[in-house]
Amino acid sequence: MALETGVKEVLDNHYPSTLESVDVAEGEILKAAEQAGFDEEDQHRIGMAVRECMVNAVVHGNRYNRNKKVHVSVSVERLSLSDEKSGQGTRFTIRITDQGEGFELDEVPDPLHDTNLLRHSGRGLFLMGAFMDDLKICKAPPAGTVVTLVKNISPHE
Amino acid sequence: MSVKLNTRQVGDVTVIDVSGRITLGEGSSALRDVLRELTAKGNKKILLNLGDVSYIDSSGIGELVSGFTTVANQGGTLKLLSLTKRVKDLLQITKLYTVFDVHEEEAHAVRSFA
Numbered sequence: 434m435a436l437e438t439g440v441k442e443v444l445d446n447h448y449p450s451t452l453e454s455v456d457v458a459e460g461e462i463l464k465a466a467e468q469a470g471f472d473e474e475d476q477h478r479i480g481m482a483v484r485e486c487m488v489n490a491v492v493h494g495n496r497y498n499r500n501k502k503v504h505v506s507v508s509v510e511r512l513s514l515s516d517e518k519s520g521q522g523t524r525f526t527i528r529i530t531d532q533g534e535g536f537e538l539d540e541v542p543d544p545l546h547d548t549n550l551l552r553h554s555g556r557g558l559f560l561m562g563a564f565m566d567d568l569k570i571c572k573a574p575p576a577g578t579v580v581t582l583v584k585n586i587s588p589h590e
Numbered sequence: 591m592s593v594k595l596n597t598r599q600v601g602d603v604t605v606i607d608v609s610g611r612i613t614l615g616e617g618s619s620a621l622r623d624v625l626r627e628l629t630a631k632g633n634k635k636i637l638l639n640l641g642d643v644s645y646i647d648s649s650g651i652g653e654l655v656s657g658f659t660t661v662a663n664q665g666g667t668l669k670l671l672s673l674t675k676r677v678k679d680l681l682q683i684t685k686l687y688t689v690f691d692v693h694e695e696e697a698h699a700v701r702s703f704a
Binding site: 452455477481484485488492544545550551552553554556557559560563 | 613614615647648649651652653655656658659676680683684685686689
């Protein structure tokens with residue numbers, strides 16, 4: 434059966450800046466990922482990336498500020514590929530936006546560098562990139578950071 | 591399920607059986623507290639059994655690294671036992687798998703402290 438193509442927004446929520454929100458958002462996004470068709474292993478990877486991103490937004494971005502929210506949106510796009518034999522793929526896009534002061538990506542230490550291996554923290558962004566197919570970090574005017582996490586299901590999976 | 595920690599003695603090696611999730615908050619702080627308590631008591635041979643750990647995030651990894659350096663700074667050694675595939679993968683992609691001394695069998699791990 435052919436799947437409907439196009440982009441569908443499946444989640445659009447604002448969460449308080451608490452650690453409980455990390456669990457809630459992770460659970461809701463994992464449910465959406467399962468419905469989108471991801472297998473258990475990919476759901477685990479998506480969950481890891483979301484967790485790291487939500488923790489960054491709550492702890493480092495909004496600094497637990499009760500007046501600041503974390504905005505999470507998820508869209509599922511059914512891709513109709515030009516090569517008919519390739520069938521259809523799925524792009525699962527998560528956007529997590531905080532209201533913090535932002536940071537400079539260039540200033541984030543490389544956690545794989547020998548001198549940083551034994552650091553207590555600083556692996557979150559790296560893990561997001563490792564578990565997802567695409568990771569983008571942008572400033573969110575007037576203040577904040579928007580992190581875009583993308584995971585694809587290829588038609589042959 | 592949050593983290594559960596059980597400490598037992600095998601000869602002069604202290605084994606900590608960890609189960610559940612080691613994540614930011616209660617999970618990672620509980621592990622930190624146990625390791626600090628053991629090193630404060632003078633335990634120098636510590637084996638962390640992660641066989642029943644279902645999930646670990648970057649904060650949990652940070653606690654493993656912190657525990658490793660805390661024990662080493664006291665002249666001791668912290669080793670890891672029974673990693674699940676997911677935890678092993680996580681340590682490999684963060685290049686920490688070679689930092690830790692990792693064992694699959696408890697008896698072998700205990701002997702390695704000698």
